[in-house]
Amino acid sequence: MLLERAETLAEKINSYQRFQKSSDEADRLETRADQFGRSATQIADLLKTLNSFAEAGIPVAFTPNDGPGYAEKARILREAIKTDPAIINDPPFDIKYAFCDRLSGIVAAGYKIASATWKAYVEKRADFGAENVLNALAQVPQFRASVAEVRAIRHKIISLGEKIPVDIKATRIELDTLISQHNTSWTSLAADDIPASVITFIRAAATSDALLTTFTTEVRAWLESRDLLGAFRITLR
Structure with missing residues (x-):
């Protein structure tokens, strides 16, 4: 009886060990x-x-x-x-x-x-150059709405580059659209009581395309009267 029980116990232990080994391997x-x-x-x-x-x-x-x-x-x-x-x-x-x-x-x-x-x-x-011109225009009440619009678009553009987009093709198209909107905002910059020569000069200066010949006496006087001359720099191409 005792031997039978011992044999049964041994078999159970062996079975458990085989099971444990299989479980460990799994x-x-x-x-x-x-x-x-x-x-x-x-x-x-x-x-x-x-x-x-x-x-x-x-x-x-x-x-x-x-x-x-x-x-x-x-x-x-x-x-x-x-x-x-x-x-x-x-x-x-x-x-x-x-x-x-x-x-x-x-x-x-x-x-x-x-x-x-x-x-x-x-x-x-989104290389829009220095913020000098934009900051200067923000001081002119007639341009504040336009400046706010441009800045909002720039913020959206910069935000697109903060992380890899899920859909790169679609995000690139979105980027193209925002840049187009940004350029349109600049080219449509206007104010009824500001001389056309000043508007033309500012638009060109914003994209570094202003020629020295467009810096007329009228433009200088308008900028100087509003303490905005320091916002512009002459650079050689």
């Missing part, structure tokens, strides 16, 4: 699957973003650091698993630190460069 496999799954998703998302930039005509100068090396590690691991699936529990290199974490670093670097590329693109498109 946990390890699940961990590996999660690691590879996250890495694959991160890389796929980055690739999608970089392709979106390319399709929008805004190439991102990003080359993964030691990309071929990690591709080779993936190949080695894949071939090893084909030969012996259990190798996943004792891989030829540290999967987390030497592979998955490194891939995450590459992805982070890719997004950083993509973000900087987009920000630089928006800033280049």
